[in-house]
Amino acid sequence: GAGKSTLFNALSRAEVLVSSKMFATLDPTIRAIRLLSNRRVLLSDTVGFIRDLPKGLLTAFRATLEEVQEAALIVHVSDVSNPHYPELDEDVEKILHELDVADRPRLRVLNKVDRLSQEERKCLESSAAKAGDTRPVLVSALTGEGVAELLRRMDVAMPIDPLLTLSIRLPLAEGRTLALIHALGRVLHSEIDDSHMRLDAEIPSSVAKRLGLSEYRVDGTFQPSPS
Ligand SMILES: Nc1nc2c(ncn2[C@@H]2O[C@H](COP(=O)(O)OP(=O)(O)OP(=O)(O)O)[C@@H](O)[C@H]2O)c(=O)[nH]1
Ligand SMILES: [Mg+2]
Structure with a gap:
């Protein structure tokens, strides 16, 4: 996987204040976190978007993605250390279109930067910087690098009560x-x-x-x- 669940845990740990543990016991894939702005949001972990899904399966799979359709902000996590990540991203893009949420506010996260060489990382950072407000957030869910910045960017991108x-x-x-x-x-x-x-x-x-x-x-x- 791209590291969604690992990042989900890292974000829950990094939140400003300790949130109610109620959600964690009711549903381990949903957690209430408080952003720096003090807004409370629900963070939801989803299943991965599998490649080459057989047609029949997509319907069943879709049901589990209904949460995506409820989201005010979609955080799209890619494993940047996977050389095939641009193709995987295209698949995610297709599914987001199918779910009719391609226009939903979205944040791009490039995870596992800890696995990149210095050179690869520099290259990525400079191309990310050029993308302006839509630039991806570079993180390592494993080391925690970039997680605070991600919370910050989520805060800025969250459209509800801006x-x-x-x-x-x-x-x-x-x-x-x-x-x-x-x-x-x-x-x-x-x-x-x-x-x-x-x-x-x-x-x-x-x-x-x-x-x-x-x-x-x-x-x-x-x-x-x-x-
Ligand atoms: N090196 C490195 N490994 C990571 C990082 N984040 C996650 N991993 C590892 O990648 C693997 C998959 O992580 P998960 O968090 O389960 O990925 P996921 O996106 O939730 O996967 P699915 O739920 O199956 O779609 C695990 O072995 C993690 O330890 C990271 O930032 N760096
Ligand atoms: Mg997972």
């Missing part, structure tokens, strides 16, 4: 709002300035909306939106 990066200035008297920003978002930078707090923070849009944060300007003035 993260907003806000620069705001709030009066220190708004203690409740400030506390909630720290609890529910990720504060990148903060400083106190003249009875105000200046913050750069990543906040789930639902939280920003609930706290009315988009109505605070960088200069600290409050601008209620016309509604």
Whole structure:
């Protein structure tokens, strides 16, 4: 296999906070993890997409892939140390089309980078860098390399309740709002300035909306939106 289950375990271990163990006991292929943005997501391990599947089998196989159709974000894991991985990727692509999820938000993960030579790795890194926002994430589920970066990229790519990066200035008297920003978002930078707090923070849009944060300007003035 490409290492999906190994990566699934590595991601569950690397999560920010320990999640409820309930899912693990109900269904070992589903786990609740908390992303850095504090959003909670369900991570689901799937079976591998087998090559040259006999036609009759595909129907049965399909049922086990229904979870893919429920996914908000598909993480496509390839074994980059397998010289045939581009062909295997094409097969995965075909199946995603068959399942009608080819347009679903997707993250490409190239796993088992620990098995590559220095040279192969450099080559891969430079071609990945050129791909911009769609670049694959290079990881080793075995050593844990790249797993934190993968969580970060999942956070950015997760379409449900997307993260907003806000620069705001709030009066220190708004203690409740400030506390909630720290609890529910990720504060990148903060400083106190003249009875105000200046913050750069990543906040789930639902939280920003609930706290009315988009109505605070960088200069600290409050601008209620016309509604
Ligand atoms: N060297 C190396 N081996 C890995 C890595 N990740 C997984 N493996 C090994 O690859 C093999 C397959 O890993 P699995 O996690 O079972 O792969 P899978 O994608 O879940 O496989 P299926 O469920 O059968 O589709 C195991 O022997 C793992 O130990 C990695 O990053 N580096
Ligand atoms: Mg597996």
